[in-house]
Amino acid sequence: MSDDPMTVILTVLARLETGQTSMQQEITGLRTEMVDVQTGMVDVQTGMVDLRTEVTDFRTALTGELGATRGALMERMSRLQDQITEIRDDITVAMGSSEAADRANDTTREDLRTLREQFTVMFRQLKALQARVRDITGDP
Secondary structure, three states: OOOOHHHHHHHHHHHHHHHHHHHHHHHHHHHHHHHHHHHHHHHHHHHHHHHHHHHHHHHHHHHHHHHHHHHHHHHHHHHHHHHHHHHHHHHHHHHHHHHHHHHHHHHHHHHHHHHHHHHHHHHHHHHHHHHHHHHHHOOO
16 A cells, blocks of 8 residues: 555545445435424324314213203203102192091081981881871771
8 A cells, every 4th residue: 555645635535425425325314214204293293183173072072962961851850840749739639639528528427417316306206106196096
């Protein structure tokens, strides 16, 4: 090998050029990878926007369904309350009717006792009249 400074400089320059070319290729590869990463980031951001939209839509649908369910439950409870009120009214009417029937029954019993007493008095009077008629007619 010669120690000629020009040859050494040219050799070093050739090596530098080779190294520079290699570095340029690596930089180009890195740029390509950066573009891929940026594309991936855009995809992630798009996915996040889509996910956020889906979550918002789900929340809106869930809130609407919850409101509808609450409304249906309130309506059902109102109908059940109305039915309970009707049952209470029916019980009150039935109790009133029962009390009225008890009073009518008591009145009927009292009327029956009075009739029995009157009938007993009339029967005695009739027996007394029969006995008189037999005495007058002489029938045994």
